[in-house]
Amino acid sequence: MLENSLRKSAKSSAPTAAGIRHPDSPVSKPPRIGPSFAQRKALQPRPPDAVLVEGNNVMRSIDRPLPGDVVGRRKPQLHPDVSRKKSAYFESEFAGPNRGDNPAKTRLINEAIVTAELKTNVIISDEFAFITDLAYHLSNRYQRPMSSIIITLHHGICMLFGGTFEPACTLTINALPSLLQPVTNRRNAALTQRHLQETLGVVSTRSYVRFEVTPEENVAIGGKTLATEIEGISRDTADQKPGTFGRPSRPSRGIMKSVKSLSSFKSNSMIGLSENVPTPPPSNSGETTRIATILEVPPTPPDDERTSQVEEPKALKSAPRRKSLRFALFGNKISPDK
Numbered sequence: 001m002l003e004n005s006l007r008k009s010a011k012s013s014a015p016t017a018a019g020i021r022h023p024d025s026p027v028s029k030p031p032r033i034g035p036s037f038a039q040r041k042a043l044q045p046r047p048p049d050a051v052l053v054e055g056n057n058v059m060r061s062i063d064r065p066l067p068g069d070v071v072g073r074r075k076p077q078l079h080p081d082v083s084r085k086k087s088a089y090f091e092s093e094f095a096g097p098n099r100g101d102n103p104a105k106t107r108l109i110n111e112a113i114v115t116a117e118l119k120t121n122v123i124i125s126d127e128f129a130f131i132t133d134l135a136y137h138l139s140n141r142y143q144r145p146m147s148s149i150i151i152t153l154h155h156g157i158c159m160l161f162g163g164t165f166e167p168a169c170t171l172t173i174n175a176l177p178s179l180l181q182p183v184t185n186r187r188n189a190a191l192t193q194r195h196l197q198e199t200l201g202v203v204s205t206r207s208y209v210r211f212e213v214t215p216e217e218n219v220a221i222g223g224k225t226l227a228t229e230i231e232g233i234s235r236d237t238a239d240q241k242p243g244t245f246g247r248p249s250r251p252s253r254g255i256m257k258s259v260k261s262l263s264s265f266k267s268n269s270m271i272g273l274s275e276n277v278p279t280p281p282p283s284n285s286g287e288t289t290r291i292a293t294i295l296e297v298p299p300t301p302p303d304d305e306r307t308s309q310v311e312e313p314k315a316l317k318s319a320p321r322r323k324s325l326r327f328a329l330f331g332n333k334i335s336p337d338k
Ligand SMILES: O=C(O)c1cc2cc(O)c(O)cc2[nH]1
Pocket: 108, 111, 112, 113, 114, 219, 220, 221, 222, 223, 224, 225, 226, 229, 258, 261, 262
């Protein structure tokens, strides 16, 4: 597709274990190949494992800074329970699940789509693994099902970032205003840039994340905006209140229609994980694999999603690699070297 010299030179460079190749920069010299990602990860200084809640296997760190914390500033130590509740409060306030009193509306909002567009000059040979990992990361960050995540990936493109062609990327995230609050953005920027550093090998200083608020009026599916859909639900709910006089509810445009329209959209045109619809095969293989059961609401972010101490690796041509979500989903069905 792209036949420019950047891509050609990148193509000629040896692929790494992760199947990711960084373009040889015509401007600055490409970095020397260093130790593998696993070796670098093992060498990285990591804070000692957090004290676990006594007597069980809860793996969540209690020393993780809360959203809005200035890392490094001394703060009074909170009791672990208080700390966890406070963290959970922020997580649920700024990212779903929203718990309104209208279930149909709540569901629409909790399943509102988050789109992400990633552009990078790095060449990713296993697009499926990369995009699946990113989708899982965003599904976790924004607390919505995988079927509510849309990602477009443009890789191996010609990108001049801050005057050099070193590995870099831009990521634009579109979501409803409630999901893109300043505190949430601060946290998600750090966590997502760290994710990109680990999966793409792009240091956070060369990864530009842009959060774009997209109001309900500005998104549509099936010819109807989300705002219209929500208004319809509210109107129908008001109509159905006992003792109120409103227009009779029309079954074809009622609550169930609204919910059904979204779910049928999800199962028909999206991955439809809960429906056991086959997922796209890895781009480099012809096989079709069924995804195992996946939780509708993703689990609490794993312990490794700490915002602090995001290490900047030396610029390396070797590909970073971390265990793909696919292995959690598919077990041994896919060979790890794909
Ligand atoms: O952006 C969304 O998540 C979104 C838009 C939209 C429009 C619509 O008519 C629906 O029924 C659902 C929906 N979700």
